[in-house]
Amino acid sequence: MLRQSHTMGSSLAFESGMQFLCCSCLEHLATRQESKHIFVPSVVDSGSDITIQQIMGGVQSLELPPAKGPHKVGCADVMADHTRQGSFFRLYYPCEASEQVKQPLWIPRYEYCRGLANYLERDKRWCAPVLNLAFGYHEVPVGWDAPFKTAEKYPLIIFSHGLGAFRTVYSAVCIEIASQGFIVAAVEHRDESACATFFFKSPIEDLEQPVGATTSTEQLPGRPGSPQACPPTLEEEWLPYKKLDVVEEDFSLRNKQVHQRVEECSQTLDLFTDINNGKLITNVLPGNLDLSIMKGCIDLQRVAVMGHSFGGSTAILAVAKDQRFRCAVALDSWMFPLTDDIYPNVLRPVLFVNSQKFQTDDSINKMKRLHSTGNEIKIITIKGSVHQSQTDFTLLTGHLLSMAFETKGTIDPVEGLDITTKASLVFLQRHLDLQKDFDEWNALLEGDGQHVILIK
DSSP states (O other): OOOBOSSSSBOHHHHHHHHHHHHHHHHHHTTOSOGGGGGOTTOOOTTSSSOHHHHHHTTSOOSOOOOOSSSEEEEEEEEESSSTTSEEEEEEEEEOOOSSOOOOBSSOOHHHHHHHHHHTTOOHHHHHHHHHHHHTTOBOSSEETOOBOOSSOEEEEEEEOOTTOOTTTTHHHHHHHHHTTOEEEEEOOOSSOSSEEEEEEOTTOOOOOOTTOEEEOOOOOOBTTBOOSOOTTOEEEEEEOOOOSSGGGHHHHHHHHHHHHHHHHHHHHHHHHHHHTTOOOOBSSOOOOOGGGGTTOEEEEEEEEEEETHHHHHHHHHHHHOTTOOOEEEESOOOTTOOGGGGGGOOSOEEEEEETTTOOHHHHHHHHGGGGGSSOEEEEEETTOOGGGGSTHHHHOOHHHHHHHOSOOSSOHHHHHHHHHHHHHHHHHHHTTOOOSOGGGGGGGGTOSTTEEEOO
């Protein structure tokens, strides 16, 4: 999602766009007498000539679309082992239909707004409230803690987020894949590449607090998908995005992080193996989903890894290091963190779904190097797309903001994401040996389509 350039600095496009956004919002907020409303995104002054929605998107409807697959989708946050070394992910899964459906917030906690402000090197005192105002009211169209559907065994997808992102930023892609009969675990990485993340620490544990970590005792109004309450005897600690001290450290840090990310993906797969085998797993976070109901319902012979940007390079390295992942889907992969020696070890099929503007010739050549392993390597480009086109931001930012920092290309955002998910599903069907009906989208992998180019 929010990325740094291939060698240095933060994304200038994103930063300039956020500055534009903040100025626009603050201009509107200056006309309001009650500044306290800034922390409550659902409160909009109906008497104002300009609403927040108009500032963000004009007349365009800004929301995550419901999934189109045959399954209803449930959602829960899972943290197994409260420490920084434990697993933390958002879980999407096929669920039973329910009359009472609660939808989680897209940004689960206000601290993520602070984290984004920190990543952008903006003053958190004003930038975080503005981000909360812009995005804090959005909900994810899934059933929070909905009953898991035990009708069949489901293939498993481990999803890795991009630099500066967090576990919910790719909800649209994850929801659609889950609706097609997959279990999807969107990992929130603790390698300090997320804009923010958290874990728990026991007061009696004599552990060194990570640099920059903060202890939170803040209690906010409870909402689905917003785990507020600390487990008994545990203290919540937030881990911020790690900023580079000097430019020369960029590759060293990113390479170290990508290896930790792969370890976290493999650890998440270990956890699902335990769940499938009936081992009791305690979820540290509050919620009503009983993970034990998934026993025997996870098809561990059909597991893939997927990710965007930094998560794309994570997926590539994961199939090189962990043969349990049968294939990888890399969405607009950031190739910079990978060393040359890993390419001969990528012995699994890989699908690259690239945007039209992000990739360099050097990055494309690195992708092509994987052809030498003899596995199926597909590289397609979605015409009219940009790097953010595979994130939820392309759906949740309107015309004004998209002009500011290019969250949308010339392709319709919904259509662009539709191509991304369909191409991914076809590839997964082919290499996980699935009995699905995705064949109608096979042409996408051959570059046959108005908005698709095959790179050979």
